[in-house]
Amino acid sequence: MYCNFCGRTMPDDALYCSACGRQLGTRVARRPLERAREGRKVAGVCMGLARHLDVDVTLIRLLTLVVALFTGGMGCIAYLVGWIVIPEEPIYAPQAQVVQPQSGPPMP
Ligand SMILES: [Zn+2]
Structure with a gap:
């Protein structure tokens, strides 16, 4: 998985980017x-x-x-x-x- 904001590679189970702190992936839609x-x-x-x-x-x-x-x-x-x-x-x-x-x- 890549962070959409800084482009760094993150583990697939990561919820937040460790570099820029943005939320990764999409939340489960209601x-x-x-x-x-x-x-x-x-x-x-x-x-x-x-x-x-x-x-x-x-x-x-x-x-x-x-x-x-x-x-x-x-x-x-x-x-x-x-x-x-x-x-x-x-x-x-x-x-x-x-x-x-x-x-x-x-x-x-
Ligand atoms: Zn990032």
């Missing part, structure tokens, strides 16, 4: 806000929000429940709005594997 398909309880709003904010989904669910209870249904409406507004995450299709025909005698 997941887009979208409703999760896996691990969701209702519509994946809490799960998607938790993934987006990189926090525990249980925390978000508890928070949603507390808000829903203490605001007299406003939390439920907020959830419904999130359900409508937040797009569902795309289906990640498994990558097509090229099946190589096995070498050997042809099947009858």
Whole structure:
């Protein structure tokens, strides 16, 4: 890996350049806000929000429940709005594997 700022060679696992102190590589991009398909309880709003904010989904669910209870249904409406507004995450299709025909005698 090369530092983009001073051009020196750095080990691949280095996070910062030892010469100029700049951050190396790219940080992991935050997941887009979208409703999760896996691990969701209702519509994946809490799960998607938790993934987006990189926090525990249980925390978000508890928070949603507390808000829903203490605001007299406003939390439920907020959830419904999130359900409508937040797009569902795309289906990640498994990558097509090229099946190589096995070498050997042809099947009858
Ligand atoms: Zn550098």
